[in-house]
Amino acid sequence: MRHTLIAVNLTDLSNCNVLFMMFISFYIRMKTLRTELIEFKIIVFYRNDADDVETAQSSHQLTEDKKDVALETELETRTPSSSIIGSKPGAFVKPSPTFPTFSAATLSPTYGPLPLFYPFFLPNQAPYGLPFGRMPSGPMDARSMSPTYAAFVMQQAAQTMSPTFEMYRNFPFGPASPSSLFQGSGVGAATPKGNPLAAATMMRSMQNAAAAAATSPHPLNSINQMRLPQMGSPITSMASNLAQQPSNNSRGSANNSKITKSEIKPPKVKEQHIKKPLNAFMWFMKENRPKLMEELDYKERQSAELNKELGRRWHDLPKEEQQRYYELAKTDREQHMQKYPGWSARENYAINKKKKRKRDKSADNGEQKKCRARFGVVNQDQWCKHCKRKKRCLWYREASSPVGVVSSTTPGTPGTPSSLSGPAAGGALSGRDTDSENDMDATAAAAAAERSRSMLNQVPKEQQTTPLICQ
């Protein structure tokens, strides 16, 4: 049995990740492939400039701890070369006999941002042996070991957790969610006093990953679903490499605190949305909108205005021309049915539940002018056919007009704008146009308007719509 003390200085909490912290005060026992039992004691030196006093006190305590551990180690260690990691000068982890001279003060502020931590990369020979201390320049992660071995190592690590860890195993929290690990104060949960649940959660993920890596013929899939944050820890690195994901070592070691939302957030699984086939008018719009936009008068018009004009032009379109678009729409529908058998427009209802804002027609009266005012008496040829026949103007809407007086026919009826008759005009109050109404003269219309005005007072305000009036 060999004992090794590993001291780690965390000068930069941003480098401190949950994976790392969960080893605090735990003893990890692991069997290597050579069936040697190695025991670690991990002490984390955490330096926070914000509370130097506390740090000084804890530093002293840690020094004492280290001495104890070293003494312990000294007693149990028989061979000075038993360290799994060579005692290179400058490396802050040294074989136990020399460790008592080790001072925390020499560690923290001057040591600089520590790289990754390798808690259980054990055997001291290639390809698994690792030089300790700073992160080796080359990628020293799961890529340097076989997936099977990596899985084994992780599994061992998870299974040989201390009893202290075991007590967290059964806490009723969900599967590891990277975002949950970094909630609140960000890395706060990773401090030595951090929430052990997060650590346990992470540990459980490790177990899952290990199991997946061991059983999966290809390291993709299951591990990939772990969505471990790219924290640069060996475990993370291992998992990510097992998943064959491109890893960025430099970012992982130095800037791993900057975990973007997209990294934490699970990628959105976009629901398949099959759009409705276009109807005849939509085909007409699609074809003619660009042409209309080229016209000088409509170059800078808003889309809604263009659509209004397109609606007018649709009505003016000869039946034969319209028929072409109806057939286009029919073909499109048929192809759509062949392509998506069983598809129903109902599905789109469910997926795109848009909250329709109630249209406030009252404000929309600027351009709503009677044809007489709009084109002038001289240009009667431009008037709508209703105006020509001295009927209600098709396009005029009076904001304060009474309900129930509109110049429109049923929805979908060619020749009338649906905004006057469709959902916007809405319901019983829309007062759909009838032939008799069309035939009303101006006097009768005025009388009707007056009647409606009195009716309006009895109608709840929110139900009041902006109707059209006759001319």
Added chain:
DNA sequence: TGACCTTTGAAGTTT
């Protein structure tokens, strides 16, 4: 970022 505007028509839901 997403609802809204605006048009007509198809297809869905509600009355």
Added chain:
DNA sequence: AAACTTCAAAGGTCA
């Protein structure tokens, strides 16, 4: 069955 609602396209606007 009639009435009502939603969604197709488009791109600017607005919250």
